[in-house]
Amino acid sequence: MTDNRSLYEQVILDHNKHPRNFHAMDSPSAKIEGYNPLCGDQLTLFLKFDGDTISDISFQGVGCAISKSAASVMTEVLKGKTKEEARVLFDKFHAMITSDTDAPLDEVALGKLRVFGGVREFPVRIKCATLSWHALLSALNGEGEKISTESPGE
Amino acid sequence: VKTEVLHKSINKPHSILDVEHIRRDFPILDQKIHGKPLVYLDNAATSQKPQRVIDAITNYYSGQNANIHRGVHHLSQLATDLYERSRLRIGAFFGASCGKDIIFTRGTTEAVNLVAHSWGRPNLKPGDVVLISHMEHHSNIVPWQMACEATGATLKVIPITDAGELDMDAFDAMLDSRVKMVSVVHVSNALGTVNPVAEFIQKAHAVGAKVLIDGAQSVPHIRVNVRELDCDFYACSAHKIYGPTGIGVLYGKEELLEAMPPYQGGGDMILSVSFEKTTYNNLPHKFEAGTPHIAGGIAFGAAIDYLDAVGIDAVAAHEHALMDYAHARLADVKGLKLIGTAKEKAGAISFVMDTAHPHDIGQILDGEGVAIRAGHHCAQPVMQRYGIPATARISFAMYNTCAEIDTAVEALHRVNKVFG
Numbered sequence: 001m002t003d004n005r006s007l008y009e010q011v012i013l014d015h016n017k018h019p020r021n022f023h024a025m026d027s028p029s030a031k032i033e034g035y036n037p038l039c040g041d042q043l044t045l046f047l048k049f050d051g052d053t054i055s056d057i058s059f060q061g062v063g064c065a066i067s068k069s070a071a072s073v074m075t076e077v078l079k080g081k082t083k084e085e086a087r088v089l090f091d092k093f094h095a096m097i098t099s100d101t102d103a104p105l106d107e108v109a110l111g112k113l114r115v116f117g118g119v120r121e122f123p124v125r126i127k128c129a130t131l132s133w134h135a136l137l138s139a140l141n142g143e144g145e146k147i148s149t150e151s152p153g154e
Numbered sequence: 155v156k157t158e159v160l161h162k163s164i165n166k167p168h169s170i171l172d173v174e175h176i177r178r179d180f181p182i183l184d185q186k187i188h189g190k191p192l193v194y195l196d197n198a199a200t201s202q203k204p205q206r207v208i209d210a211i212t213n214y215y216s217g218q219n220a221n222i223h224r225g226v227h228h229l230s231q232l233a234t235d236l237y238e239r240s241r242l243r244i245g246a247f248f249g250a251s252c253g254k255d256i257i258f259t260r261g262t263t264e265a266v267n268l269v270a271h272s273w274g275r276p277n278l279k280p281g282d283v284v285l286i287s288h289m290e291h292h293s294n295i296v297p298w299q300m301a302c303e304a305t306g307a308t309l310k311v312i313p314i315t316d317a318g319e320l321d322m323d324a325f326d327a328m329l330d331s332r333v334k335m336v337s338v339v340h341v342s343n344a345l346g347t348v349n350p351v352a353e354f355i356q357k358a359h360a361v362g363a364k365v366l367i368d369g370a371q372s373v374p375h376i377r378v379n380v381r382e383l384d385c386d387f388y389a390c391s392a393h394k395i396y397g398p399t400g401i402g403v404l405y406g407k408e409e410l411l412e413a414m415p416p417y418q419g420g421g422d423m424i425l426s427v428s429f430e431k432t433t434y435n436n437l438p439h440k441f442e443a444g445t446p447h448i449a450g451g452i453a454f455g456a457a458i459d460y461l462d463a464v465g466i467d468a469v470a471a472h473e474h475a476l477m478d479y480a481h482a483r484l485a486d487v488k489g490l491k492l493i494g495t496a497k498e499k500a501g502a503i504s505f506v507m508d509t510a511h512p513h514d515i516g517q518i519l520d521g522e523g524v525a526i527r528a529g530h531h532c533a534q535p536v537m538q539r540y541g542i543p544a545t546a547r548i549s550f551a552m553y554n555t556c557a558e559i560d561t562a563v564e565a566l567h568r569v570n571k572v573f574g
Contacts, residue, residue: 004521008514008572016573039513040530040543062543064511065573128513 006118007125008065015069020076021058032143034061034135036127041067045135052082059132066116066125071132073112083140089113090133097126164482166556167475170468177553179204179460190523193558198343198371198502198549199527200393203457207397210456214449221445223422237448240455241438247458248388249379250405254437257404257411258451262370263293265389265404266337268441269366270297272414273387274335280306282334285363287312287320287349288539289342292532294368298337307334314539318345318494326357333363340372344533344545345494346477346502348376355385364410370394374551375473375500377466380405392450396551397457401450404441411437418443461552469552473501476550476559483563488570493545502549504531507566509573512546518572522565524558 025031025046034043043061047054057075061068078086093113096105097120105117119129177183180202185192194202214236220229222237238253245256259265274297278284284298288311302309310328313321320338336358341348355365366387372378373390380388387410391402406414416423416434420443425433434440461469480503484490489508507515516528527547530537537543548562 004517007517013573038529040537042543062511064513066514068511122517125513125517 007122009115009118011073011112011115012065012069015072016065019059019068019072021079022060022072023058024060025056025058028056030139030142032135032139034131036063036067036131039064039067039128041128041131043067043071043132043135045071045132045139047136047139049083052084054078054081054083054086063131064125064128066119066128067131070116070129073115074132074136077112078136086136086140090137093133094130096120097129164479167479169472169475169555171464171472171552173472173553173555176464179206180553181205181208183553187523187525188521191561193522193524193561195548195550195554195558195562196525196527197374197551197554198394198531198547200399201374201396201551202553203398204396204460206460207453207456210453211398211449214452218452219449222448223439233448236452236455237446240452243455244403244458245405247462248373248403248405249381251381251408255405255408255411257406257438257441258446259389259402259404260400260447261391261393261402262368262389263391265387265402266294266366266368267297268404268417269337269387269389269406270301272417272441273364273410274298274301274307275304276415278302278305278307278334281332282307283328283332284309285312285325285328285333285336285338285358286310287338288314289318289320289345289347289533289536290337290339291343291368291370292534293370294337294339294366295535298335311535312338314347314536317496318342318347319496320347320349322350322353325354329357329361329363331361333358333361335364335366337366337368339368339370340378341369341375341500341502342494342533342536343371343502344504344531344536344547345496346499346504346549347494347496348372348498348500351385352383355383359384371501374461375470377470386410392454392457395454395457396460397454398447398450401447401454403454408437411441416440416443420444422446464552470500472552473550473554476554476556477503479556480548480550480559480563483559484566487563487566488574490566493540493542502547504545504547506542506545507569510569512544514573515546515566515569518569519562519565522561522568524562524565526562 028046029049030047032045041063043059046058048056057078059071101120105114107114116129119125182202218232220233222234241253241256312325340351351367358365364386367385369388369390374395386407388405393399423435423440423443425435491506493504512528529544
């Protein structure tokens with residue numbers, strides 16, 4: 001494990017302090033809750049679809065700097081993307097977060113999301129970073145219900 | 155939450171203990187984490203182990219290992235003697251009367267489950283009430299929920315005040331002849347509150363209820379005498395008292411234990427077995443099915459020897475001074491709020507900060523070599539009571555120093571710098 005500075009990038013600290021799209025949404029197309037019982041991180045994700053496009057996205061909730069900033073950056077990146085593009089970004093983000101710490105980052109494909117590359121070095125924080133993304137995936141799959149990072153009985 | 159400690163001097167108190175000498179007994183403390191000296195302030199999760207305890211385990215496996223209670227050979231007799239002497243040693247430390255009333259368990263959790271099962275199932279019925287408190291660890295909630303579900307008894311919860319003390323007026327109002335069991339924590343792991351358990355026991359007995367005390371967090375910090383308390387059951391874990399994990403004890407009044415059916419069936423807990431009838435073994439073996447954690451039991455005794463040699467009263471005084479000093483220093487940290495401001499606290503200080511989530515606090519402190527706990531501390535109802543997802547917690551042991559608290563407080567200032 002390395003220095004905390006590789007975890008708390010300036011972009012992460014900024015989004016934690018000033019989260020973007022941090023509000024409820026009137027008549028969303030999808031609303032889904034994400035909950036990480038181990039940390040107590042809890043967020044509600046709101047999505048509005050225009051055909052196949054994510055025309056608006058926002059979130060609310062409480063959580064650590066990693067979960068909050070990950071949700072904030074995610075909403076910024078996804079606004080205007082198609083559902084398919086969102087799925088591709090989920091896969092890229094998930095692959096990055098769970099990759100070996102010495103694996104090179106696909107900086108071009110990841111864009112802004114690469115600031116979370118440092119999370120790889122802190123395994124207990126991976127669930128914080130992926131909470132909002134798992135909520136997104138459930139929403140894209142049409143599962144309008146509460147999702148959890150822990151399966152019941154796990 | 156500003157208490158009177160604010161007005162006290164923040165001079166470092168002179169410790170009653172020779173802490174530098176004590177620290178040399180704990181080999182793990184002499185190391186660097188991320189290039190910084192380890193400051194271990196997560197003792198409520200588990201304490202570190204002195205060389206004497208480590209040696210007891212090593213010596214057992216390298217020179218004494220054999221199964222107990224069944225061998226005619228020398229090593230089996232030796233292991234049995236060491237294990238049973240350890241039981242007497244532990245019992246004596248807690249003021250128990252004899253070995254029969256000390257049951258070895260895997261820890262506090264198994265001890266509570268044992269009582270909830272073997273005392274709860276036969277003794278509880280619909281209409282009966284089990285009282286627990288709002289500040290219980292999950293391990294003193296869930297076993298009673300299960301016992302109540304199985305028997306039709308009702309589980310009721312004694313509320314706590316904003317300061318994190320048990321609401322004694324509410325407790326008085328809840329006590330009547332329907333209450334059959336009061337199971338409460340001695341020292342809260344999430345709040346640090348020391349509960350007036352003697353008063354609880356006296357009042358519960360007045361209505362005919364039995365009392366179990368969860369002593370997981372109290373025994374490292376407070377002198378406990380189960381017979382003076384007159385509790386019916388007392389549960390604790392070795393690993394919070396400088397001993398190994400995977401072993402603990404349940405003290406129970408002999409007449410209650412005699413009347414209770416076994417918890418688990420198997421070897422060692424029987425006198426004779428045939429397919430028609432099994433005769434259970436005598437106390438304490440009736441409750442100890444299977445080959446136990448022999449090395450753990452012996453090392454638990456070594457931990458008690460160590461604690462006794464230092465002196466539990468001196469440890470308590472030292473930790474009390476650390477607690478006062480920490481409260482005073484924490485009052486200087488901007489945006490820090492204590493969770494749990496009971497008049498009497500021991501072992502642990504829980505807090506939240508305006509700028510950062512407890513996990514981020516824990517992460518920054520780890521970067522400075524400071525180990526603390528961040529989370530719900532297996533006490534989610536306490537978190538719900540205060541409307542927070544988690545707290546950060548620093549907790550003390552005999553080897554901690556005021557200089558270590560200074561390091562932790564400096565790191566908390568750094569948290570504000572990073573996230574503020």
